[in-house]
Amino acid sequence: MMAAQAFGSDRPKGILIDLAGVLHTGNTPIPRSLAALHYLRRAKIPLRFLTNTTRSPRTSIVRMLAGMGFDVEESEIITAVHATRQHVQARGLHPHWLVHPDVRDEVGPDATEPNVVLLGDAGPHFSFEAMNTAFRLLMRGLPLIAMARNRYFQEADGLTLDMGAYVTALEYSAGVQATIIGKPAPAFFAAALADMNAAAEDALMIGDDLRDDVQGAQAAGIRAILVRTGKYRPQDETAPGERPALIADDFAAAVSAILGDSSLRLPTT
């Protein structure tokens, strides 16, 4: 890794790690990522795992990661769903939720007299009827808040349409602009940093999404590494906007660069 020294002499005091596309694809660990996380743990750097996945509650995410062999605590996972619930509670909002049934317990029931439309990734539950109900509330003047606006994510059988499509659909037809809670919102990164007492300039983000992970973190003052796994595409290396601090082949290569440690003896395949 040509950039190993860049991080070796300036070891971060907190690392933010995206999950899907960085550690795993679907239910399969990305090669070398299990060993790399193990080595990173030994360096005793605080870690937080940031995900815009809004189809699953935090408990399911921990269970899914454990099933693949990743040892991650629930308290280390920062989800857009959790951040949304905090946002709603702090402001006393009464949402109409358009969300996946699996996170319904985490967000609570719909308000009888809603004053905001709140979108998660309903996935297969983005029915026309659900969309039209949300649209009509927006046309009555309710504001739109979205947990994320990701374009797509990597599934085992290919790229899949993410909730950003539906956020954009409602924005277009209702003539509104959504407030985004998850990545790349600066407040989302700031909450994760606060949770591990790290300053932005001492932290580092690792992600496979140039816009939401890398450039989002950089806009919040955090250095960021783009990995060439998950939804990464070669054109990301020449896309407009700020360049990543480093582009690494995968999570293991990123960890190796961060620790600047050639004795990592990570398996090479």
Place this chain on the structure above:
Amino acid sequence: MMAAQAFGSDRPKGILIDLAGVLHTGNTPIPRSLAALHYLRRAKIPLRFLTNTTRSPRTSIVRMLAGMGFDVEESEIITAVHATRQHVQARGLHPHWLVHPDVRDEVGPDATEPNVVLLGDAGPHFSFEAMNTAFRLLMRGLPLIAMARNRYFQEADGLTLDMGAYVTALEYSAGVQATIIGKPAPAFFAAALADMNAAAEDALMIGDDLRDDVQGAQAAGIRAILVRTGKYRPQDETAPGERPALIADDFAAAVSAILGDSSLRLPTT
């Protein structure tokens, strides 16, 4: 009507009329529109009815209009579905269709090896699965053609999400830009004018959609009247872009202004 003279001395040689929101709402004629169309027919000005509705074939539209008492020939109706079929045939395209089942007979089956994704207003059939299938084809590099990109339309029970939401959704996630066939595409207006041998400067458009009917026609060099029925909203009168040649309370008021004829004796309610 203060602007009656503006049209009275310069009677159009062809009139393009939007359907939903101008002549009717759902299955109910808009007050005075039946009588107004009757008077307009007596003036022997060629008429064409332009609709971006892509949930119904032309035969159903004629039947629906007849059921309300409107005497309109199938050959007078120009639909975005019909224009799309002509576009596809002229270019020898092999579409994957995401359309309402009711227009499947009109567009034909999906190509086994599609080279274009073609969207109509699938309405309740805009399922996540159908959208994700279209998304994946777009990510393989297929271009996107949409019959229309209307934001919403007026139904009996309120405004309803139109296909523009789903066009925009796919554009966002796949990073593509759709080609639009129906209003406000200049080619769509041009085809309607050619069909009645009228030049743009001699024609007139009547619609309830400021952007797609009025400003679309004006961009094609056609004068246009906005009616205060259907999806019209008061803010349309101060919206950006070119102003309508006239804003009329309804279709009857528009006809009265066009014919400049105070002897119309249209019913006033």
